[in-house]
Amino acid sequence: MSASIQISPSILSADMANLARDLTRISNADLIHVDVMDGHFVPNLSYGTAIVKACKSATDIPLDVHLMVSNPDDTVDWYIDAGADLVTVHYEASTHLHRTVSHIKSRGCKAGVVLNPATPVDVLEDILDELDMVLLMSVNPGFGGQKFIPRTLDKLRRLRAMCVEHGVDPLIEIDGGVGAGNAGELGAAGATVLVAGSAVFGAEDPAQAVEDIRQAGTRGRASKEA
Numbered sequence: 001m002s003a004s005i006q007i008s009p010s011i012l013s014a015d016m017a018n019l020a021r022d023l024t025r026i027s028n029a030d031l032i033h034v035d036v037m038d039g040h041f042v043p044n045l046s047y048g049t050a051i052v053k054a055c056k057s058a059t060d061i062p063l064d065v066h067l068m069v070s071n072p073d074d075t076v077d078w079y080i081d082a083g084a085d086l087v088t089v090h091y092e093a094s095t096h097l098h099r100t101v102s103h104i105k106s107r108g109c110k111a112g113v114v115l116n117p118a119t120p121v122d123v124l125e126d127i128l129d130e131l132d133m134v135l136l137m138s139v140n141p142g143f144g145g146q147k148f149i150p151r152t153l154d155k156l157r158r159l160r161a162m163c164v165e166h167g168v169d170p171l172i173e174i175d176g177g178v179g180a181g182n183a184g185e186l187g188a189a190g191a192t193v194l195v196a197g198s199a200v201f202g203a204e205d206p207a208q209a210v211e212d213i214r215q216a217g218t219r220g221r222a223s224k225e226a
């Protein structure tokens, strides 16, 4: 029996005026994805530590904090202090990536690196064995509700092959335009965690949407392992 794909609903698509209520609607999620945008690294501004703290006090589900910020070294501690369980930083925003990843882990937090759609997986060659997670963006970061970039599937297969070659098994998360319709092929291509914002919070029953995406992803993963 194949391991279940994990689902990390993005609260970017939640109703921020009713965040605690919306979190109760996804109590079956494996992680909560918190998109921090600084209006500089990405052309949008979302929220910061106050929302991470609010999530921490409203749920026991681990917080998966996606930092879309320039110079993450300057602020990463804020998010760890606010309650992040896992922090991902963008390769494109980091000058001293190894130092940043080592620092996050030294604080007892899990660490991951995010790649934008145009960044090849090869850049991770010399840091892959340090990572708890690799996050592949399947849209250009900055906004929810965008269309999945199909080329991500090939990139995902290349990342999976690279992990096998290095004998490592980080979580592999896909973020952007994910739903029950493409979760199967993402699971088959090697994803282990799927972020979904609009597909979850835009659904009439968000918990059912989480379950549908998880089942589709897990079926895809099992079909590959069979």
Ligand SMILES: O=C(CO)[C@@H](O)[C@H](O)COP(=O)(O)O
Pocket: 010, 012, 013, 033, 035, 066, 139, 140, 141, 142, 143, 144, 145, 146, 175, 176, 177, 178, 195, 196, 197, 198, 199
């Ligand atoms: O990081 C981002 C966008 O920059 C994502 O986490 C989005 O929030 C995903 O939203 P959907 O594409 O699933 O609606």
Ligand SMILES: [Fe+2]
Pocket: 010, 033, 034, 035, 066, 175, 195
């Ligand atoms: Fe994200």
